[in-house]
Structures are given as C-alpha cells and as structure tokens.
Amino acid sequence: MVKTTKVYLKDEDMPRQWYNLAADIPGGLQPPLGPDGKPIGPDALAPVFPMNLIEQEVSTERWIDIPEEILQILSRWRSTPLHRAYALEERLGTPARIYYKNESVSPAGSHKPNTAIAQAWYNKQFGINRLTTETGAGQWGSALAYATSLLGMECKVFMVRISFDQKPFRKLMMQAWGATCIPSPSTETEAGRQILAAHPDTSGSLGIAISEAVEAAVSDPSGGTRYSLGSVLNHVMLHQTIIGLETKKQLALFGETKPDVVIGCVGGGSNFAGLAFPFVYDKINGSDIEIIGVEPTSCPTMTRAPYGYDHGDTARMTPLMAMHSLGHDFIPPPIHAGGLRYHGVAPLISQAILDDLVAPRAIHQTECYEAAVTFARTEGIIVAPETSHAVAAAIQEANKAREEGKEISIVFNLSGHGLMDLVGYEKYFNGELTDYALPEEEIARSIKTISNYPKPNIVTK
Amino acid sequence: MVKTTKVYLKDEDMPRQWYNLAADIPGGLQPPLGPDGKPIGPDALAPVFPMNLIEQEVSTERWIDIPEEILQILSRWRSTPLHRAYALEERLGTPARIYYKNESVSPAGSHKPNTAIAQAWYNKQFGINRLTTETGAGQWGSALAYATSLLGMECKVFMVRISFDQKPFRKLMMQAWGATCIPSPSTETEAGRQILAAHPDTSGSLGIAISEAVEAAVSDPSGGTRYSLGSVLNHVMLHQTIIGLETKKQLALFGETKPDVVIGCVGGGSNFAGLAFPFVYDKINGSDIEIIGVEPTSCPTMTRAPYGYDHGDTARMTPLMAMHSLGHDFIPPPIHAGGLRYHGVAPLISQAILDDLVAPRAIHQTECYEAAVTFARTEGIIVAPETSHAVAAAIQEANKAREEGKEISIVFNLSGHGLMDLVGYEKYFNGELTDYALPEEEIARSIKTISNYPKPNIVTK
Numbered sequence: 001m002v003k004t005t006k007v008y009l010k011d012e013d014m015p016r017q018w019y020n021l022a023a024d025i026p027g028g029l030q031p032p033l034g035p036d037g038k039p040i041g042p043d044a045l046a047p048v049f050p051m052n053l054i055e056q057e058v059s060t061e062r063w064i065d066i067p068e069e070i071l072q073i074l075s076r077w078r079s080t081p082l083h084r085a086y087a088l089e090e091r092l093g094t095p096a097r098i099y100y101k102n103e104s105v106s107p108a109g110s111h112k113p114n115t116a117i118a119q120a121w122y123n124k125q126f127g128i129n130r131l132t133t134e135t136g137a138g139q140w141g142s143a144l145a146y147a148t149s150l151l152g153m154e155c156k157v158f159m160v161r162i163s164f165d166q167k168p169f170r171k172l173m174m175q176a177w178g179a180t181c182i183p184s185p186s187t188e189t190e191a192g193r194q195i196l197a198a199h200p201d202t203s204g205s206l207g208i209a210i211s212e213a214v215e216a217a218v219s220d221p222s223g224g225t226r227y228s229l230g231s232v233l234n235h236v237m238l239h240q241t242i243i244g245l246e247t248k249k250q251l252a253l254f255g256e257t258k259p260d261v262v263i264g265c266v267g268g269g270s271n272f273a274g275l276a277f278p279f280v281y282d283k284i285n286g287s288d289i290e291i292i293g294v295e296p297t298s299c300p301t302m303t304r305a306p307y308g309y310d311h312g313d314t315a316r317m318t319p320l321m322a323m324h325s326l327g328h329d330f331i332p333p334p335i336h337a338g339g340l341r342y343h344g345v346a347p348l349i350s351q352a353i354l355d356d357l358v359a360p361r362a363i364h365q366t367e368c369y370e371a372a373v374t375f376a377r378t379e380g381i382i383v384a385p386e387t388s389h390a391v392a393a394a395i396q397e398a399n400k401a402r403e404e405g406k407e408i409s410i411v412f413n414l415s416g417h418g419l420m421d422l423v424g425y426e427k428y429f430n431g432e433l434t435d436y437a438l439p440e441e442e443i444a445r446s447i448k449t450i451s452n453y454p455k456p457n458i459v460t461k
Numbered sequence: 462m463v464k465t466t467k468v469y470l471k472d473e474d475m476p477r478q479w480y481n482l483a484a485d486i487p488g489g490l491q492p493p494l495g496p497d498g499k500p501i502g503p504d505a506l507a508p509v510f511p512m513n514l515i516e517q518e519v520s521t522e523r524w525i526d527i528p529e530e531i532l533q534i535l536s537r538w539r540s541t542p543l544h545r546a547y548a549l550e551e552r553l554g555t556p557a558r559i560y561y562k563n564e565s566v567s568p569a570g571s572h573k574p575n576t577a578i579a580q581a582w583y584n585k586q587f588g589i590n591r592l593t594t595e596t597g598a599g600q601w602g603s604a605l606a607y608a609t610s611l612l613g614m615e616c617k618v619f620m621v622r623i624s625f626d627q628k629p630f631r632k633l634m635m636q637a638w639g640a641t642c643i644p645s646p647s648t649e650t651e652a653g654r655q656i657l658a659a660h661p662d663t664s665g666s667l668g669i670a671i672s673e674a675v676e677a678a679v680s681d682p683s684g685g686t687r688y689s690l691g692s693v694l695n696h697v698m699l700h701q702t703i704i705g706l707e708t709k710k711q712l713a714l715f716g717e718t719k720p721d722v723v724i725g726c727v728g729g730g731s732n733f734a735g736l737a738f739p740f741v742y743d744k745i746n747g748s749d750i751e752i753i754g755v756e757p758t759s760c761p762t763m764t765r766a767p768y769g770y771d772h773g774d775t776a777r778m779t780p781l782m783a784m785h786s787l788g789h790d791f792i793p794p795p796i797h798a799g800g801l802r803y804h805g806v807a808p809l810i811s812q813a814i815l816d817d818l819v820a821p822r823a824i825h826q827t828e829c830y831e832a833a834v835t836f837a838r839t840e841g842i843i844v845a846p847e848t849s850h851a852v853a854a855a856i857q858e859a860n861k862a863r864e865e866g867k868e869i870s871i872v873f874n875l876s877g878h879g880l881m882d883l884v885g886y887e888k889y890f891n892g893e894l895t896d897y898a899l900p901e902e903e904i905a906r907s908i909k910t911i912s913n914y915p916k917p918n919i920v921t922k
Binding site (some may be wrong): 001005008068071075088105169173177239314373380419422429 | 537636834840
C-alpha cells in the first residue's frame with residue numbers, strides 16, 4: 001500500500017474565516033504614528049489604501065469572514081498540499097516527523113497571491129481600478145500582476161533596479177499578466193528623481209521602491225489608484241493565515257494532534273505569519289509549540305535590531321510603525337534572498353517576539369543553500385532563496401531531535417519555488433557565496449536612527 | 462457556495478495500471494528495423510536500454526501494472542488537478558465546457574517526470590546506476606535529473622547548444638538535482654567531434670544530441686550506463702497514460718460522462734499520448750470523441766510529412782522506426798517551442814493517425830502565443846511555448862462551438878508551465894515573432910530521405 005505523502009482539503013473543509021492575531025496578542029499593538037508623533041486615524045491612510053482594507057488593518061475582531069468571491073479565486077490552487085518529508089527524514093536519520101506546506105504551487109509560485117487576490121478584490125469593491133506596488137526579488141510584483149489580471153484591473157510595479165536588471169524573467173511574468181513593471185528609482189516620481197539626482201548609479205532598494213509606489217498612488221488626480229503592500233501590515237498577515245488554518249486541518253488528516261515546532265522564514269513576515277499565527281493562537285491558549293522565525297544573518301531585524309518606531313520606507317512617506325528595525329535608511333548586503341532584505345519586520349511579529357511567543361533565529365546564507373540542495377535531492381523541490389532559511393532551520397531542528405532521540409513533529413512553510421532565482425544555487429556550487437554578519441556599528445547606527453522617533457509605551461528588549 | 466474549479470483523485474482511486482495502446486491499435490505496429498532492413502529483436506536494443514524496459518517497449522499487453530514504488534514517488538505530486546476553465550469560457554463567450562489537466566504542478570514543471578521516474582526506477586532495478594539523455598528546451602533533461610536524484614543515480618544530459626546558451630537556468634535546475642549538463646555537440650563523443658569538425662559553429666539539434674547520448678551510454682566499458690529517451694518510444698507513451706487515466710476519473714467527478722474533444726500538443730508525442738491514448742481506447746470501442754494532436758506549422762510532421770521508416774537521430778544510431786518524419790537530417794526553424802522541434806513523431810501516434818483515430822492540426826506560432834496570453838489573463842497560468850499549441854486548438858474548438866451553438870466538452874493537456882521559457886512571450890509582445898510555414902521543397906526533401914529506407918507494409922497516406 002502506498003504511503004500518504006501529501007494531503008489536500010476538500011472544498012467544504014476550506015477555512016471560511018481569516019484569523020486576526022491582533023485580537024489576542026498579549027502585549028497589544030502600538031498604534032501607527034503620524035509626522036507629528038501622534039496616533040493616526042483611519043482617514044490618514046485613505047489616500048493610500050481603500051477604507052475596507054483600512055478597517056481590516058485596525059480591526060481587533062478575532063475571526064474575519066473571507067468573502068465568497070475571494071474563496072472562489074483562491075480555490076483555483078488552494079488548498080495547497082501539506083507534504084510529509086519522508087525522504088528528507090530518511091536522509092537525516094531523524095526520528096522527527098517533518099511536514100511542509102507547499103505554497104509554491106500557486107500560479108505565481110509563492111504564497112503572495114493569498115493577499116494579492118484579497119487586496120485586489122477589496123480595492124475593486126471600493127471602486128479602485130488601478131494598483132501600484134513595489135517588488136524586490138519579484139515574487140510580490142508577480143503575485144499582484146496575477147491578481148489584478150484575474151480581476152480586470154491595472155497594475156504598475158516599481159521593481160528594485162538591481163533585481164530588474166538581474167531577473168528579466170520576473171518582468172516578463174508581470175507583462176504576461178498585463179502589468180507594467182519599471183525599474184526603481186525611476187523618473188516617474190519625485191522620490192525617484194531625487195534619488196537619481198543624488199545617486200545616478202544607485203541599484204535601488206525596497207525602501208525607495210515603496211516610496212515611489214506610494215507616491216504614484218496618492219498623486220493620481222483621478223483618485224482611482226491605491227497602493228498595495230505585500231507584507232508587514234496587519235491586513236496582509238491576516239490574509240495569509242489561510243495557510244496555517246489549512247495546515248491545522250491537514251496535520252489532523254496525518255494523525256497529528258499538534259506540531260511541536262513551527263517554522264517560517266521572515267522578511268517583512270507574511271509567509272511566516274500566515275503559517276504561524278493560527279499556532280500562536282494555540283500557544284497563547286496553552287499549547288506547547290515552539291514557533292521559530294528565521295532571518296538571514298545579513299539582515300537581522302528580529303535577532304539584533306532595536307525595537308521602536310520607524311518608517312516603512314526610505315523616503316519616510318509611511319506612518320511610523322512600532323517594530324524591530326535596522327533603520328529605514330539601512331541597505332542590506334546583496335544576499336540572494338531578496339525577499340528577506342527589508343529593514344523592518346511586521347509589527348504583529350515584533351510584538352509576538354516581545355511577548356515570547358515567537359523565537360527568532362538567524363542563519364548564514366551558505367548553510368541555507370546547503371539545506372536547499374539537500375532538500376532538492378530528497379524531496380525534489382527547488383525552493384526559493386528565501387524559503388531555504390526555513391528549510392535550514394527545519395534541518396537544524398530535525399538534527400537536534402536525532403541527537404536528543406525525540407520523536408517530535410516539525411512543520412515549515414515552503415513559501416515559494418526557486419525556478420526564477422537559480423543564480424544563487426550556481427554561486428553556491430561554484431563556492432562563490434558570501435556569508436555576511438552585520439558589524440556592531442550598523443546596529444549602533446540603527447539605534448541612532450530610531451532614537452529620533454517616539455518610544456513605544458512598552459518595555460523593550 | 463463556491464463552484465468547483467478543480468478536482469483531485471483520492472490516493473485509493475489512483476490508476477494502478479498503465480494503458481498500452483499497442484494492444485488495440487487497429488492497423489498494428491510496424492516493427493523497428495536494423496541496419497540490414499530486417500526487424501530487430503529485443504537483444505539488439507540491450508546495449509541501449511535495460512531489458513525490463515525493452516519488454517515494455519515490445520509488449521502488446523493492454524494493461525501493465527505500475528510498480529508500487531513508482532506509484533509512491535508519483536504520489537508526491539499526483540494526481541495532478543483537472544481544472545474547469547470557467548474564466549476562459551466566459552472570456553470566449555462559448556457554450557463549451559473547457560477542462561485542462563495541469564501537469565505543470567510537478568516539481569520539474571511538466572509531465573516529463575511521469576516517465577522519468579519510471580525509466581529511472583526500471584533501470585535501477587536492472588542494476589544500472591547511470592543514465593544519459595539529450596534535451597532540447599530542457600524540460601526532459603530537468604525531469605530525468607529530478608528522477609535520478611530521487612533514486613540516487615547519476616545522470617548526464619546533452620543539451621542542444623543553442624538552448625544551453627539561451628537558457629542557463631535549465632542547466633542550473635539539473636545541477637541542483639545533481640546531474641551533469643553539457644552543451645551538444647560536445648567533444649566527449651565521436652558523433653559530437655565529427656559534427657564539430659564539419660560545422661564548428663553549429664547550434665546543435667535534438668537529433669545530434671540523441672546520437673551523443675546513445676553513444677555515451679553504449680560506450681561505457683563498465684556496462685552500468687543506459688540511455689533514456691523522453692518521448693517517441695512505446696514505453697514512454699505507456700508511462701504517460703496515467704495522465705489520461707486520471708483525467709477520465711476526474712471528468713466523472715465533474716459530472717461528465719465523456720469528453721467531446723481531447724487535445725494535446727505533439728513534438729515526439731508523449732504528453733499528447735498520455736492524455737489521449739485512454740480516450741483513443743474508448744474511441745476504438747465506439748465512443749464519439751474527436752482527438753486532436755497539435756503541432757507547429759514550422760515542423761509539420763503529422764500534417765505534411767511522409768510516413769515511412771526513418772532514424773530517430775541525426776547520426777543514424779537508432780533503429781529505423783515507422784513514423785511520420787521530415788527526415789532525420791531535418792533542422793526545424795528556431796521556434797520557441799523547442800520541445801516540438803523534432804523531425805519525427807511517435808510510431809504509435811503515427812499509426813493512430815493512419816487509422817483515423819487522431820486528427821492532426823498545425824498552428825502558427827503567433828496564434829499560439831496569442832492564445833497563451835489570453836489563457837494567462839483568464840485562467841492565470843503562464844504555459845510553456847509547447848503547451849500554447851494545445852491552448853490555441855482548445856480556443857479554436859471553443860469558438861467553433863460558440864458559432865455552432867454546441868454545448869460540448871473540451872479537455873486539453875496543460876503539459877508544462879512557461880516560467881523558464883519567457884523569452885518567446887517578450888518577442889510576442891514586441892511584435893518580433895516569426896511565423897514559419899515549411900516550403901514544399903522541404904517536404905520533397907523529406908520524401909527523398911525516407912525513400913532510402915524500406916517501405917512499411919501498409920497503405921500510407
């Protein structure tokens with residue numbers, strides 16, 4: 001008899017509500033602040049986001065209904081499979097049972113469409129027909145291009161120039177879905193023109209691209225354009241929780257009552273939150289689960305950055321958010337996991353770390369690629385550079401379980417495939433990868449940047 | 462209530478046997494011939510393939526058991542989803558119900574692993590630890606690299622030089638799975654060295670790469686190497702029939718008793734055969750089904766090439782096979798659908814055409830890309846250039862159904878995604894695609910090439 005290696009959910013068992021951690025986070029959430037240092041109300045965000053998404057952003061309802069039309073579109077590829085990694089377990093000789101949630105099966109190749117579809121749909125409901133956004137490695141830009149294509153909306157993506165030049169296929173994906181993708185900084189925005197004047201040869205950054213995308217949205221005189229962000233914000237985390245809610249039901253189909261360890265990689269934090277937050281809820285309610293967020297040592301927001309108020313973008317157009325941040329002016333080293341090169345981390349995740357619900361961990365680039373190659377040659381899936389961080393942590397935990405002789409269950413989020421990002425694998429095989437660890441001066445600089453802003457009203461680390 | 466857009470099969474409903482059309486093909490199959498023009502026995506193939514696969518190649522058993530260990534590996538991604546294309550139907554305004562079988566969800570991104578896993582497993586059972594093969598666009602080479610990786614075998618891929626240079630990511634995929642990929646013609650084989658001496662600047666061809674891969678297998682003094690082919694041969698078609706066998710059960714889950722039209726693109730023919738042969742069986746047994754094989758106008762083996770005996774490779778190392786062939790020395794125009802640039806077509810498909818069971822159709826490259834973009838912007842999946850031919854024919858049939866007011870059901874094989882092959886899309890958007898139609902002289906040349914070999918003992922077209 002063939003062993004079950006993966007399970008799906010029946011359509012009737014699909015989650016019908018998203019889980020909102022803001023309802024349960026013990027320390028509560030610090031409000032976003034405006035330029036005057038005072039909490040901003042929903043109206044201040046209205047030029048940037050549609051009001052229905054702003055309501056989700058500030059909601060503290062625990063469960064929020066998923067509109068049927070969104071479920072209908074998600075059903076094109078969801079539920080995603082939950083796999084048991086028998087081959088990897090055997091290779092490692094571990095008594096641990098390893099599971100992975102495979103978000104790479106979406107048409108855009110990652111978890112990003114979960115929120116792209118939802119955001120596009122809410123914008124359309126609100127009468128918006130055009131979205132702007134930024135993208136680094138390209139997973140988010142591709143996902144929003146996919147979503148707007150299905151919903152008949154326009155989409156403009158500002159792509160960090162170095163990625164735009166190095167990854168021409170990402171631009172072509174967006175083009176196939178009818179979106180416009182231009183390199184950032186561009187001459188189309190004031191923010192872009194200023195950067196270009198000061199640094200004509202800049203390779204761009206996510207922070208700059210966010211500034212441009214926000215400006216392009218708010219400056220549309222027709223009022224029919226809004227901005228869409230693929231991570232960090234509460235409503236983005238919310239939309240991604242379908243991942244963890246499916247996973248809970250799928251683990252039960254495998255006969256697991258609960259996982260012992262839950263793992264996701266963290267840039268802004270959306271794929272991690274998507275898998276982890278439903279388990280954070282269980283942990284708040286007494287379940288014994290270790291929840292690990294994994295970041296690159298080169299961009300250690302969770303493990304080394306100070307916690308405080310900072311902007312989400314380089315040009316300081318966004319409100320101040322309370323989070324772990326390396327400073328809005330931080331430019332991360334050029335690791336291949338472009339999606340993890342962000343100076344901040346979602347406020348909800350930051351708070352969960354402060355509340356000891358999430359254990360952060362940083363891993364070097366080389367160990368991540370080594371893990372990714374082991375995974376490719378056992379489980380057969382070539383993962384994205386970002387995802388390789390989750391794989392590496394899962395292998396660390398499985399090895400620890402072997403050393404301790406513990407039959408634990410581990411589940412991690414396979415957030416995306418790496419078929420568009422194979423250059424890092426080549427460098428790994430050629431021995432050309434660099435491991436970066438941020439010098440202490442950089443952390444000191446982060447602390448200085450953040451000290452310019454109000455302090456959150458909680459005890460920080 | 463959410464509409465069902467895709468269905469899977471439960472593990473216990475998975476097909477347990479492959480279907481062998483050789484048992485039922487009305488006209489029978491012409492035997493392969495050796496250099497002396499006489500039918501060859503299984504022993505003549507023994508240096509090239511393991512005997513267990515040779516037995517499958519010549520079998521006329523209707524149903525052949527799928528070994529449990531192969532099913533176990535296939536279960537990592539199978540069943541693949543069968544989707545209902547509601548969004549495409551709406552865009553076309555057709556009364557037709559359109560379904561597509563999504564083979565792009567395999568880790569290698571196409572249907573090719575179905576036979577790669579089977580071939581690697583049978584070789585390993587036979588004591589072989591190393592496989593050689595050729596690849597054009599790279600789908601097959603990637604699939605065999607994936608399969609050998611999972612089974613702990615070595616793999617060497619000769620990749621047509623023009624693709625090797627234009628698609629560096631394909632080589633990196635194979636490398637991630639531990640295979641060696643070198644450009645063909647190479648200096649590693651006598652066949653390669655001869656071609657290079659005569660044509661130092663050649664961009665290579667599938668026929669040349671096959672010659673090299675066969676030579677590399679048979680010349681291994683250890684005897685531990687065999688050759689693996691990703692299409693054309695009977696046992697390859699056999700392994701792919703799991704596609705159509707799943708599809709039949711999945712159509713029933715959608716409430717369809719039978720499809721009216723079945724469509725697949727045809728290069729060597731494996732993805733087409735995989736979907737179509739189980740329906741050809743129904744057609745032989747009286748079911749009213751139109752079965753359409755789609756090829757590029759630039760490489761019209763089924764629609765215009767003569768039927769006769771020819772070699773499968775340029776250097777004439779393979780036995781003579783009875784098939785539609787443009788001549789083993791034919792070099793197809795450089796269309797983007799590299800997997801459809803083969804001079805011949807599977808003997809089983811050739812015979813099915815002669816028996817009026819399969820209706821061939823040729824479509825221009827531009828129409829195919831236009832169809833692929835329509836598909837991407839409705840169903841959301843960016844298909845491979847090869848697959849775009851099936852999409853184009855499905856749209857032709859759906860439009861015809863609209864004109865005739867017929868509520869028919871159409872199913873096509875989405876054989877692979879196009880994420881590694883986006884350059885053709887860029888050319889399409891830039892208006893730089895070329896439509897090739899083969900001049901009559903080329904057909905005359907094909908007839909001349911084939912006239913050098915014995916004539917099959919049947920009435921040819």
